[in-house]
Amino acid sequence: MLDSVTHSTFLPNASFCDPLMSWTDLFSNEEYYPVFEHQTACDSYWTSVHPEYWTKRHVWEWLQFCCDQYKLDANCISFCHFNVSGLQLCSMTQEEFVEAAGICGEYLYFILQNIRTQGYSFFNDAEETKATIKDYADSSCLKTGIKSQDCHTHSRTSLQSSHLWEFVRDLLLSPEENCGILEWEDREQGIFRVVKSEALAKMWGQRKKNDRMTYEKLSRALRYYYKTGILERVDRRLVYKFGKNAHGWQEDKL
DNA sequence: GTCGGGTTTCCTGTTT
């Protein structure tokens, strides 16, 4: 039942959001901010917690949501700059957001400030909110003259890679999120090992909002990459190797 | 609407 991240299912509807509602009210309403079956209390989704109390994981989920919802280019975002708790995030200045994510940083700062001041009433009307963000984007582009390509000077680590192999690659490149699920066997040759196969499948399932994902199914998808040269066979259990058509994993090319 | 890429799901058989 992890179709949680879609706008319609986890954001409150218009009738719920009362501008006078306190943060406590806003975030403690489980009808609208459910704790999912597979989640423990400390594993709650970002929407169930006030931004100042977000964990690093909540911050990551929020970034992922913003990228998905507002089509922000994840390549703009330097993950290491956002490897912070909610409290630290809330204390970041707009300049620090821009430093961390270029023009996207401005949007993220704008979105965060709106969540902090308005709660999720900011998200009441998806289209209206998108338009607000777009207006903001347009005005800040005019104001700053920043071109979208400039974003690409920031970290290439993607937070929301749509392809499995990119997800795996980015997990290998993000020790903060990796949690020992994957590890390099030979960094130069692109050989890596799946240490926690079930955890990897669960994480991929969360990424794809599919709680029925298993390592068996994930590994079938990985095996299809042998055909396309994204991965190469390594005849050892749980060991894979990036192929000639995989990019972005080499240390010296990051 | 449809087409294609990228999975996801299911399956049977094999290997470690």
Added chain:
DNA sequence: AAAACAGGAAACCCGA
């Protein structure tokens, strides 16, 4: 015996 691998087949999802 259990977990992982292998790969065919078909369904599914989503963006173009």
